[in-house]
Amino acid sequence: MVRRLLALFLVLSLGTGAFAQEGFTPSDPDRSATGGAQTLEDIMARQEQMRVDDSFRSDLTGDPDAAAPTTDQLGTRGGASDPDLWRGLRYDTADVTTQARGPAATTLIQDGGMRWVAFREGPVAVYGGYLLLATIALLALFYVIRGRIRIDGAKTGRTITRFQAVERFGHWLLAGSFILLGITGLISLFGRKAIAAFQSADNPENYERAREVYATLALGSKWIHNNVSWAFMIALVLIFVMWVWHNLPDRTDIKWLAQGGGIFTKHHPPAKKFNAGQKLIFWSVIVLGGSISASGLSLLFPFELPMFAVTFDKINALGIPGWFGFSPLDTALAPHEEMQYAQLWHAIVSFVLMAIIIAHIYIGSVGMEGAYDAMGSGEVEEQWAREHHSIWAEEVLAEKNAPPSAQATPAE
């Protein structure tokens, strides 16, 4: 699972094949010495947490056609022994009939659960947590070095409308829901670890109390996370429709990026309604937010919207895993495996978006003088607009200052 997720992440993030293949055994190991059964290398590899090609076992689930007829001496009553049946159950290939009617009811054994838990509580939580802390630390460092980005010129005392009420409504619907989803998601991921801090043999009552508090908190978090997600998805569509036109890349973005947005200088590169930095934030929110929503819907409706086997199939068809030295991704996923991938993907992409949004919140509040007004009242200081969005400001002011005859055609 770890291998597939890393491959998928690499592929989708267009990263380099930086991850070594040390986690895998050779795809075609020599098992002649054991007659095809597992070898000492397999055992050693498994002990080192490497993935072992166990097709020698998973394919051995009985063959009725190979069974000796019951009329023969030593004939059998079928071609599958008990061990064959258990292997079939173990690898979810047995023909199972159950009374329970659910999408995953016939999967009696699914062994990816522990790998999922280990990856979720290990690398996802650890690196995700570090990513957020590092982002905050970097922003704090930036604040210390650069300080608050002030309005350089003299303030005019006049304001111009930057965002209409409906735009601010869409922004805050998205922002409010994302913050709530982020906090409740982090509670779900780190909550149990946090209460472990109260675990002490000296004072078991403290731990019990913390556990009870967390149980309530987790339940509330789950409700909020599941239901506020709809507000997030609605807002995502809303801001996409309202702002996509203004966020299409153009030539000014190249200049803006080449000058680093003027962050470390007093010179402000020209920009339209949204500068290149804001466009990057916009597209990150749309693409990553869309991906989070898709995996979130898959989690909201368990087993109804499996998407990873289909995605892996498309990726394999393009031969992408081979570019990074990986074998084709597994497309025969158990229903639970689909959910496990969806959860991990949901968490990983959310961490990336959270880091981006923390930076966005910084620059929109303490990081830049006058920036908050754009989304607070919708009115910004004219000088601020001239400095940070000069092309847009000129257009708005030209329209504002145009003689009445140019603004409207009188009725005749």
Place this chain on the structure above:
Amino acid sequence: MKAMLLAFVAMGLVAVGADLALDQIGFSSSDRGSSGDVRLDDG
């Protein structure tokens, strides 16, 4: 500021509405994982 407060109110309404709507159409995520016969939570 008014737009922000309105957005937060709308967020709450959407959340409560979503919960009620899913309940009304009879969707339950716990039903997807196991049948009522083997669950202890809802009798």
